[in-house]
Amino acid sequence: MSTADIRVEKGHAEPEEVAAITAVLLARAAARPEPTTHHRPRPKAAWRRLEREPGFRAPHSWH
Template sequence: MTTAAESVLRVEKGLADPEELAAITAVLLARAAAQPADAPAAPRGRNTAGWRRLERTPGFRAPHSWQG
């Protein structure tokens, strides 16, 4: 039978002491508590891509074109 502590964290590589697991748990809980749950989303910037979509460009460009 597994305890609650064994099902919350899993050590992938190496051996972790109970003190190390308690320390990382405290850090993770402190970080989660520091960020408000209803924080407004960061502004996204512009809605259009900063690069050209090649499928929307004409197939031929003149050799003296500045776009090529």
């Protein structure tokens, strides 16, 4: 990393201060856990299988 990578927008920072903040930022970036791709369980199907339906439906119900 070069000195041109970090710029002080307002005020004046000594090189030691820039080095300290750079060390903190790099340590935080290194400590961040890697994103893992966990497999999510499948959502429950909205439709029903006919063989699992009860044999009788009320006359006022419809699907």
